[in-house]
Amino acid sequence: MNEFRLDLTVRDYECDLQGIVNNATYLNYLEHTRHEFLKSLGIDFAGMHQQGIDLVVVRSEVDYKYSLTSGDSFYVTLKMALEGRIRIVFYQDIFRLPDNKPIIKGKITGTALSSQGRPFLPDEIKEILLKI
Amino acid sequence: MNEFRLDLTVRDYECDLQGIVNNATYLNYLEHTRHEFLKSLGIDFAGMHQQGIDLVVVRSEVDYKYSLTSGDSFYVTLKMALEGRIRIVFYQDIFRLPDNKPIIKGKITGTALSSQGRPFLPDEIKEILLKI
Amino acid sequence: MNEFRLDLTVRDYECDLQGIVNNATYLNYLEHTRHEFLKSLGIDFAGMHQQGIDLVVVRSEVDYKYSLTSGDSFYVTLKMALEGRIRIVFYQDIFRLPDNKPIIKGKITGTALSSQGRPFLPDEIKEILLKI
Amino acid sequence: MNEFRLDLTVRDYECDLQGIVNNATYLNYLEHTRHEFLKSLGIDFAGMHQQGIDLVVVRSEVDYKYSLTSGDSFYVTLKMALEGRIRIVFYQDIFRLPDNKPIIKGKITGTALSSQGRPFLPDEIKEILLKI
Numbered sequence: 001m002n003e004f005r006l007d008l009t010v011r012d013y014e015c016d017l018q019g020i021v022n023n024a025t026y027l028n029y030l031e032h033t034r035h036e037f038l039k040s041l042g043i044d045f046a047g048m049h050q051q052g053i054d055l056v057v058v059r060s061e062v063d064y065k066y067s068l069t070s071g072d073s074f075y076v077t078l079k080m081a082l083e084g085r086i087r088i089v090f091y092q093d094i095f096r097l098p099d100n101k102p103i104i105k106g107k108i109t110g111t112a113l114s115s116q117g118r119p120f121l122p123d124e125i126k127e128i129l130l131k132i
Numbered sequence: 133m134n135e136f137r138l139d140l141t142v143r144d145y146e147c148d149l150q151g152i153v154n155n156a157t158y159l160n161y162l163e164h165t166r167h168e169f170l171k172s173l174g175i176d177f178a179g180m181h182q183q184g185i186d187l188v189v190v191r192s193e194v195d196y197k198y199s200l201t202s203g204d205s206f207y208v209t210l211k212m213a214l215e216g217r218i219r220i221v222f223y224q225d226i227f228r229l230p231d232n233k234p235i236i237k238g239k240i241t242g243t244a245l246s247s248q249g250r251p252f253l254p255d256e257i258k259e260i261l262l263k264i
Numbered sequence: 265m266n267e268f269r270l271d272l273t274v275r276d277y278e279c280d281l282q283g284i285v286n287n288a289t290y291l292n293y294l295e296h297t298r299h300e301f302l303k304s305l306g307i308d309f310a311g312m313h314q315q316g317i318d319l320v321v322v323r324s325e326v327d328y329k330y331s332l333t334s335g336d337s338f339y340v341t342l343k344m345a346l347e348g349r350i351r352i353v354f355y356q357d358i359f360r361l362p363d364n365k366p367i368i369k370g371k372i373t374g375t376a377l378s379s380q381g382r383p384f385l386p387d388e389i390k391e392i393l394l395k396i
Numbered sequence: 397m398n399e400f401r402l403d404l405t406v407r408d409y410e411c412d413l414q415g416i417v418n419n420a421t422y423l424n425y426l427e428h429t430r431h432e433f434l435k436s437l438g439i440d441f442a443g444m445h446q447q448g449i450d451l452v453v454v455r456s457e458v459d460y461k462y463s464l465t466s467g468d469s470f471y472v473t474l475k476m477a478l479e480g481r482i483r484i485v486f487y488q489d490i491f492r493l494p495d496n497k498p499i500i501k502g503k504i505t506g507t508a509l510s511s512q513g514r515p516f517l518p519d520e521i522k523e524i525l526l527k528i
Binding site for chain 1: 413414416418419420421423424427442445450452453454455456457458459460463
C-alpha cells in the first residue's frame with residue numbers, strides 16, 4: 001500500500017506545563033489520522049458505531065523521540081497490516097516539518113467488536129487489505 | 133435547595149504552556165460537577181442519552197477571576213433554577229482550597245432535546261425542581 | 265478590520281458520548297483561532313509567555329445553537345475590539361460547512377498579565393488595534 | 397516497594413462517541429497517577445520543570461483489555477523500577493471497581509532531561525529508588 005499521510009499543526013492547548021505537546025495528545029493525533037485514513041477508503045468510524053460495530057484499540061506502543069512544541073507543524077504517516085486473523089496493525093510515525101525530524105514512532109493494534117462484544121474483522125476492512 | 137459541592141484536584145495535564153489550567157478545562161470541571169449532581173438525584177446523563185434524551189448546554193458564561201495551577205485543590209459549587217419553561221440554569225462557581233479564593237464564576241444554561249431534537253423539560257428534572 | 269477565518273474539521277475524539285462535539289471543546293477551537301490570528305499578525309502566544317507576558321481569558325460567553333458531529337467541517341470567524349483601556353473582546357462564531365449553519369456565537373474577553381500579575385495592554389496588541 | 401494506588405472515577409467528557417473512555421485518556425490517568433505518586437514522595441513535577449528539569453516519557457506500552465464507561469469507578473496501580481542507568485519504568489495497571497476487572501496493563505518508561513536536553517537521573521529520583 002501507499003503510505004497515508006496527514007499534515008497537522010500543534011495547537012497551543014495541546015501543550016502542557018512543560019511547554020511541549022503532552023504524551024497523551026500524540027494518541028489523539030494517531031487516532032485522528034487512522035480515522036481520516038479510513039474515511040479516505042469510504043469507512044466511517046462513527047457510522048460503524050451506529051451499525052453496532054466498534055473499532056477499538058487493543059494495544060498501543062509509542063516511542064517518544066523528540067517533543068513537538070507551540071508553533072510546530074508536523075505530519076503523521078500510516079501503514080496498515082493484518083496481524084493474525086482479526087487484528088490490524090497501524091504503523092504510525094510523526095515527523096516535524098520542515099526538517100523531517102522524527103518525533104514519535106508508534107504501533108497501534110486494533111480490532112473490531114461486534115454488538116455482542118466479540119472481536120472480528122469486518123468485511124469492509126478485509127476488502128481494504130485485499131486491495132493494498 | 134442546598135448547594136451541591138464537588139471537591140477536585142488539578143491534574144498536571146490540564147495545565148497549558150502558561151502553567152495554569154486552560155480556560156476550556158473549567159467547562160469540563162463544571163460539566164463533571166453537573167453530572168455528579170444529577171447522579172446524586174438518581175439522574176444518569178449517559179442513561180438518558182440511551183433513552184433518546186440529550187441534556188445539552190445552550191449557553192455558557194464564565195468569569196475567570198484567578199487561575200488554578202499545578203498542585204491546587206478546589207471545589208465546584210452548584211445551584212439550579214428554572215428559566216422560562218424548558219431551560220435550567222446552573223450557577224456554578226469554583227473556589228481554591230484551602231483559602232476559598234474565587235477562581236471562576238459560571239452560569240451554564242441547559243435544556244433537554246427529545247430524539248426528534250425538540251427542546252423540552254424531562255419529568256425527572258421537573259420533579260427535582262419541585263423538591264428543591 | 266477584515267474578519268479572520270480559520271477552517272477546521274471535527275476530530276472524532278472531540279465528540280463525547282452523545283456523539284457531538286463536547287461543549288468545552290468549542291473553547292479549544294476558539295482559542296486556537298485566536299492564536300492563529302495573533303500569529304498572522306506576528307504575535308506569538310508562547311513567545312509572549314516566555315517574555316513574562318501572559319495573554320489570558322477573563323470572560324467567555326458562548327451561545328450553543330446547533331451541534332457539530334463526526335465528519336463535520338466548519339470555520340471559526342474572529343473580529344477584535346478594544347473594551348475599556350486594557351481589555352480586548354474577540355467576537356468569534358462557528359459555522360458548519362458547506363451549509364453555513366450557525367453552530368455557536370462566542371464572545372471572549374481577554375487581557376494580558378505582566379510578570380507581576382498586573383493586567384495591561386501590551387504595545388504589540390495596541391499597534392494591531394491602531395492598524396485595524 | 398509497596399504498590400502505589402490511586403482511585404478515580406470516569407468523567408463523562410472523557411468518553412468518546414462510542415460511549416467508552418477514549419484510548420488517549422488512559423495515558424492521562426497514568427500520568428496523573430505518576431505525578432501523585434511522585435508528590436507523595438515529595439517530588440513536584442511542576443517544581444522540577446521550574447528548576448529546569450523535565451521528567452519526560454520516552455516510551456509507552458498499553459494493552460487495552462476492557463473499556464471503562466460512564467459511571468465507572470476504577471483504580472490505577474503503580475510500581476517503579478530502574479532500567480539501565482537513566483531510565484525509570486512505571487508498571488501501571490487499571491482495574492474497575494468494585495469487581496477488579498482488568499482494564500489496561502501499561503508500562504511507561506521515563507527519564508529526566510536537563511535544561512540542556514541531556515537525559516539523566518536526578519538525585520531526588522535516585523534516592524527514592526534506594527529506599528524502595
